[in-house]
Amino acid sequence: MxxxxxxxxxxxxxxxxxxxxxxxxxxxxxxGPNQAELLDAGIVLLPQPREVPDVTLVDQDGQPVAMDELDGRWRLLFFGYTFCPDICPATLAELRQLRGMLPEQARDALQPVLVSVDPNRDTPEQLKRYLGFFGPEFVGLTGELDAIQTLANSVGIPFIPADTSQENYTVDHSGNLVIIGPDGRQRGFIRAPLNNEKLAEQLPALIGSEG
Known part of the structure; x- marks a missing residue:
């Protein structure tokens, strides 16, 4: 040769x-994102995106929000309440910390949403005061209990309504987060307790896979 x-x-x-x-x-x-690494971070994706019910709630500014019309951004729904003594303030503080750990593009694409499981006390005004401690990017939703239960059951985060006749009552609820994609459909869950270090590594890949 x-x-x-x-x-x-x-x-x-x-x-x-x-x-x-x-x-x-x-x-x-x-x-797209590595499924094993997503699971290790506590992110569980559904085999197929799931439609959310067409219920309408009210945000912290008193404006109606149609849940089946949410689109354009990724959202993390947390079902909790402002009078919660432990899980809720801790989870919202972790979400605030997590946002600070994300790169700017992922941070701007992701919005944390508190859906109240205690609409008896969580008025829009109360939600606005409470969420002010965590940042202006946090959204709060309240409304009729039946509508909130319909939404919670549909996305797989049921809760037990409280006996509101009792003084200083609490509400039994989950610490898991619901992942809503930019198309307005449920994509999966983030399991509690949150692992911010791993979530900060994996969420940008998940968000970027549909940028």
Whole structure:
């Protein structure tokens, strides 16, 4: 084999290697976020996105919000209440911390939402005062108990309504978060307790897979 032929073969091998690496990179991007790493971070995606019910709630500014019309951003729904003694303030503080750990693009694309499981006490005004401690990007929703229960049951986060006749009553509820995609459909859950270090690594990949 001549020197020229050897050179041609070497160049051909290099070209094939470059093409192979490019194809591999494209395939890996197309696969999206690593499912095992998402699970390790507590992120559980549904096999298929799930529609949310067409209930209408009220935000902290007193404006109606149709849940089946939410779109344009990723949202993390947390079903809690402002008089909660432990889980709720801790979770909202963790969400505030998590937002600060995300890169700007992911942070801007993600909105935390507190859906009250205690509409008896959580008026829009109360939600606004309470969420002011966590940041202006936090949204609060309240409304009729039946509508809130319909939403909670539909997204797999049921709660037990409280006996509001009791003084200083509490509400039994979950600490899990509901992931709503930019198309307004439920994509999955984030399991409690939150692991902010791992979530900060995985959420940008999840959000970026549909940017």
């Amino acid at each position: 001549s020197k020229v032929q050897k050179t041609v073969l070497i160049l051909a091998a290099l070209v094939a290697l470059v093409i192979g690496l490019t194809v591999y990179k494209v395939l890996m991007v197309d696969r």
